[in-house]
Amino acid sequence: MREGEPSRTAFGAAALRAVHQEVDDPRIFTDPLARRILGPAPLPERSRERPRLRLFIAVRHRFAEDALAAAVARGTDQVVVLGAGLDTFAYRNPHPGTRVFEVDHPATAAWKREQLAEVGIEVPEDLTYVDVDFETDDLLERLVDGGLDATRPAFFLWLGVVPYLTHDAVVTTLSAIASIPGGEVVMDYVRPVAESEAVAHARRAELQATVTDLGEPFTGGLHTEELHALLRRLGFDEIEDIGRREIRSRYLGRPPGDEDGDAHVLRALRSR
Numbered sequence: 001m002r003e004g005e006p007s008r009t010a011f012g013a014a015a016l017r018a019v020h021q022e023v024d025d026p027r028i029f030t031d032p033l034a035r036r037i038l039g040p041a042p043l044p045e046r047s048r049e050r051p052r053l054r055l056f057i058a059v060r061h062r063f064a065e066d067a068l069a070a071a072v073a074r075g076t077d078q079v080v081v082l083g084a085g086l087d088t089f090a091y092r093n094p095h096p097g098t099r100v101f102e103v104d105h106p107a108t109a110a111w112k113r114e115q116l117a118e119v120g121i122e123v124p125e126d127l128t129y130v131d132v133d134f135e136t137d138d139l140l141e142r143l144v145d146g147g148l149d150a151t152r153p154a155f156f157l158w159l160g161v162v163p164y165l166t167h168d169a170v171v172t173t174l175s176a177i178a179s180i181p182g183g184e185v186v187m188d189y190v191r192p193v194a195e196s197e198a199v200a201h202a203r204r205a206e207l208q209a210t211v212t213d214l215g216e217p218f219t220g221g222l223h224t225e226e227l228h229a230l231l232r233r234l235g236f237d238e239i240e241d242i243g244r245r246e247i248r249s250r251y252l253g254r255p256p257g258d259e260d261g262d263a264h265v266l267r268a269l270r271s272r
């Protein structure tokens with residue numbers, strides 16, 4: 001990210017969620033604030049030109065919020081949105097009695113608060129903002145200072161952030177979540193794509209060029225097996241991971257096909 005500036009990919013992801021509300025059929029993720037939080041200006045034309053990325057973003061939020069609803073039904077009442085960007089969950093939270101923490105880089109968080117005020121979206125009383133740089137700060141310490149009870153279950157949404165972080169920051173953040181009994185996370189990640197996977201490789205190169213232009217290049221990828229092994233080592237005992245096949249069958253009602261896809265979304269729970 002550019003020093004002292006809000007995240008520009010956060011705007012891009014929010015624009016794709018807003019366009020999803022208007023044009024995609026089926027609509028996989030319903031977010032009545034997705035368009036409003038962006039203000040009245042027209043959305044960039046490129047948000048209309050990326051149906052595959054838009055689908056993936058819609059799926060990751062739907063998957064995450066469905067998993068969150070299940071966690072709340074089991075008694076979890078602490079929710080942490082990591083690298084929140086313009087995510088609107090906290091402002092339309094359907095789970096009374098849950099406490100929400102939004103974690104982000106200070107510059108992005110400040111920009112979001114200005115944006116909320118400008119468009120008249122109310123900040124709920126049960127929401128706490130926590131400024132963190134995943135690369136340098138102690139996430140858990142900051143959250144506990146902000147009021148999180150790290151001895152009780154907490155659900156973390158970590159969407160659209162992992163591909164931008166160093167491996168060390170990913171491991172440190174997952175370790176913090178795994179240190180909480182009943183800690184649960186939904187995160188998305190990209191797999192490294194070999195040159196031999198020509199179509200996926202070209203698609204990734206194009207996306208990498210876009211995010212690099214925005215000053216937020218992807219840092220690499222995570223191999224599914226290595227990531228699952230890491231999660232187990234850290235103490236997560238329940239892992240659910242979906243790629244392109246499950247996205248097609250579960251959310252589009254189509255045959256799964258052969259393609260695993262380069263972007264995955266994953267849920268991991270430390271149940272004991």
Ligand SMILES: C[S@@+](CC[C@H](N)C(=O)[O-])C[C@H]1O[C@@H](n2cnc3c(N)ncnc32)[C@H](O)[C@@H]1O
Nearest residue numbers: 007009010013083084085105108133134159160
């Ligand atoms: C692509 S945006 C995703 C935002 C949001 N989660 C969404 O799905 O729309 C990436 C987010 O990660 C945050 N981020 C990136 N690197 C970070 C870091 N080192 N520490 C804290 N936040 C970071 C950015 O500020 C931004 O909000």
